Amino acid sequence: MAENTPRTAYTVDTLLAVTVRVFNERGYDGTSMEDLSRAAGISKSSIYHHVRGKEELLRLAVGRALDALFGILEEPAAETGPPVDRLEHVVRRTVEVLLSELPYVTLLLRVRGNTATEQWALERRRDFDHRVAELLRAAVTAGELRSDVEPRLATRLLFGMINSIVEWYRPGTRGADGVADAVAHIAFDGLRAR
Amino acid sequence: MAENTPRTAYTVDTLLAVTVRVFNERGYDGTSMEDLSRAAGISKSSIYHHVRGKEELLRLAVGRALDALFGILEEPAAETGPPVDRLEHVVRRTVEVLLSELPYVTLLLRVRGNTATEQWALERRRDFDHRVAELLRAAVTAGELRSDVEPRLATRLLFGMINSIVEWYRPGTRGADGVADAVAHIAFDGLRAR
DNA sequence: GTCTATATGTTGATAGAC
DNA sequence: GTCTATCAACATATAGAC
Numbered sequence: 001m002a003e004n005t006p007r008t009a010y011t012v013d014t015l016l017a018v019t020v021r022v023f024n025e026r027g028y029d030g031t032s033m034e035d036l037s038r039a040a041g042i043s044k045s046s047i048y049h050h051v052r053g054k055e056e057l058l059r060l061a062v063g064r065a066l067d068a069l070f071g072i073l074e075e076p077a078a079e080t081g082p083p084v085d086r087l088e089h090v091v092r093r094t095v096e097v098l099l100s101e102l103p104y105v106t107l108l109l110r111v112r113g114n115t116a117t118e119q120w121a122l123e124r125r126r127d128f129d130h131r132v133a134e135l136l137r138a139a140v141t142a143g144e145l146r147s148d149v150e151p152r153l154a155t156r157l158l159f160g161m162i163n164s165i166v167e168w169y170r171p172g173t174r175g176a177d178g179v180a181d182a183v184a185h186i187a188f189d190g191l192r193a194r
Numbered sequence: 195m196a197e198n199t200p201r202t203a204y205t206v207d208t209l210l211a212v213t214v215r216v217f218n219e220r221g222y223d224g225t226s227m228e229d230l231s232r233a234a235g236i237s238k239s240s241i242y243h244h245v246r247g248k249e250e251l252l253r254l255a256v257g258r259a260l261d262a263l264f265g266i267l268e269e270p271a272a273e274t275g276p277p278v279d280r281l282e283h284v285v286r287r288t289v290e291v292l293l294s295e296l297p298y299v300t301l302l303l304r305v306r307g308n309t310a311t312e313q314w315a316l317e318r319r320r321d322f323d324h325r326v327a328e329l330l331r332a333a334v335t336a337g338e339l340r341s342d343v344e345p346r347l348a349t350r351l352l353f354g355m356i357n358s359i360v361e362w363y364r365p366g367t368r369g370a371d372g373v374a375d376a377v378a379h380i381a382f383d384g385l386r387a388r
Numbered sequence: 389g390t391c392t393a394t395a396t397g398t399t400g401a402t403a404g405a406c
Numbered sequence: 407g408t409c410t411a412t413c414a415a416c417a418t419a420t421a422g423a424c
Contacts, residue, residue, distance in 0.1 A: 009389060027306050029223035033418060046390050048419070084386075112221050145385045149376050153368075157380055160358020161351050168350055182343050186351055190384030191339045192278075203407060227400060240408050242401070 012060065015040060015050050019057045020103045027110070028058055055117050062111060062121040065104040068097045069128055084144035087135045088184060094162055095180040099169060106166040129155060158187055206254065209234060209244050213251045214297045221304070222252055249311050252301070256315040259302040262291045263322055278338035281329045282378060288356055289374040293363060300360040323349060352381055 008014075018040045022031050033054060037044040051057055072078060077089040098105045108125070111118045133155040139145045145154075162183060169179065202208075212234045216225050227248060231238040245251055266272060271283040292299045302319070305312045327349040333339040339348075356377060363373065 026308055027221070027223050029221055030306070030308050032416075034416085042389085043391055044418085045392085045420075049389060053419070112224070114220055114224050143387055146379070146387045149379055149385065153373070153376050154380065154385060156358065156362055157355045157377060158385075160361070161355040164350065164354020164358060167354070174347075179347070182347050183351060185340070185343055186348065186381065186384065188384050188386045190380065190382050191343065191348060191352075192382045193337055193340045226398075228398085236407085237409055238400085239402075239410085243407060248400070 010040065010042065010046075010050060012050050015047065016057060016060055016064075017103075020061045020107055023058070023061070024103055024106050024110075028054075028107070029114070055115055058107070058111075058115075059117045059120075061104050062108040062117075065101055065108040066121065066124045066128075068101045069094065069105070070124075072097060073128070073131055082144060083135055083139035083142050084188075087132070087139050088188065090132060090135065091158065091162065091187060092180040092184060094159075095165065095183055096176050098162065098165055099171075099176045099179065102166065102169065102171070109163050109166055129159060132159070161187065204234065204236065204240075204244060206244050209241065210251065210254055210258075211297075214255045214301055217252070217255070218297055218300050218304075222248075222301070223308070249309055252305075252309075253311045253314075255298050256302040256305060256311075259295055259298040260315065260318045260322075262295050263288065263299070264318075266291060267322070267325055276338060277329055277333035277336050278382075281326070281333050282382065284326055284329065285352065285356065285381060286374040286378060288353075289359065289377055290370050292356065292359055293365075293370045293373065296360065296363065296365070303357050303360055323353060326353070355381065 019036055022035055022039045026035060031054075033044045033047060036054075036057075037047060040047065051060070072090055072093045075089070075093065078086050078093070080086070108121060111121045113119050113122050133152055136145065136155050136158075137151040140147050140151055165179060165183075213230055216229055216233045219225075220229060225248075227238045227241060230248075230251075231241060234241065245254070266284055266287045269283070269287065272280050272287070274280070302315060305315045307313050307316050327346050330339065330349050330352075331345040334341050334345055359373060359377075
């Protein structure tokens with residue numbers, strides 16, 4: 001685990017960046033405040049100067065990811081046009097946000113529900129999924145998507161595919177567009193040759 | 195968390211079943227031996243009579259999942275016929291095994307790599323993925339699958355979709371066939387109406 | 389804003405009786 | 407096979423100096 005020793009003093013944001021990296025490497029429960037202090041290059045008690053404790057670091061990190069995801073649903077292209085186009089916009093933009101906020105979204109997707117903060121994060125994730133499931137249902141009703149796959153099930157599998165990207169994507173090797181294209185191709189038209 | 199108090203004494207297998215349930219509820223790192231002893235209804239030291247420690251419980255559980263998955267690749271239908279049919283067989287059977295061994299596979303898919311046992315599990319998972327990626331590549335070469343999505347990327351997204359099932363599936367609500375059909379439909383033919 | 393020192397609880401694991 | 411009792415190590419968090 002590489003150490004960070006910035007010249008300038010830490011702010012909550014810069015400390016959060018280091019923290020999230022370590023949380024993703026070792027898992028939230030597997031990370032001790034000692035681990036964080038070593039990675040940040042400051043003492044444990046200095047961390048407590050910036051935040052109230054370990055759980056607040058988690059809350060700030062997953063909150064950032066959730067805000068970015070919900071922002072997608074407010075975009076014009078997600079609220080106007082044929083349902084299937086709105087859905088494709090949300091799918092592509094979710095991939096983009098996932099990649100631009102990779103460490104924060106990665107942490108969000110690994111949250112399990114042990115603490116109050118984790119349960120709050122799970123609840124907001126469910127809200128997001130429900131909003132997308134409604135969009136998919138509308139596209140089925142409009143005859144734009146096949147009706148032999150239940151919308152709720154399809155939404156889950158679709159986001160399973162998207163969310164799994166955090167498990168292997170590393171910046172620099174491939175652009176966000178390439179990944180978004182691949183997801184959209186498979187999700188809407190499938191792998192089979194025409 | 196429901197408690198288990200079996201009449202008969204524990205064996206490694208029955209203890210493992212309880213353990214895996216708790217690991218999946220609280221996460222491996224988030225589970226203490228005290229948690230396990232409470233869930234099993236026996237004392238901590240009684241657990242140490244059956245296994246050497248917490249990490250051995252993890253090794254036994256993920257080993258069971260890995261053996262089941264690798265078994266699929268040895269099945270006749272995975273080794274004969276057109277590549278695309280072999281791939282579809284592996285996809286459907288992976289869904290089935292995932293559901294029949296749900297708690298064990300769930301635990302396997304959440305392993306991160308902190309300990310030697312976890313790294314061993316990650317390595318075997320990579321082996322499995324590579325074997326399937328080769329199958330997918332063969333199907334592309336044979337002209338059975340579209341060639342504008344890189345095989346390695348397609349494999350990752352495909353397994354992202356399949357593996358995500360452990361996050362929401364609960365026995366009793368839907369049969370394994372229904373889920374396997376939905377996965378195969380989306381993966382090979384896509385969501386769009388024809 | 390950072391430090392050293394320490395309080396206080398929890399952890400994985402062991403010893404030895406029944 | 408199970409128990410009670412216990413340990414050494416490590417956890418989160420705090421106190422107070424600079």
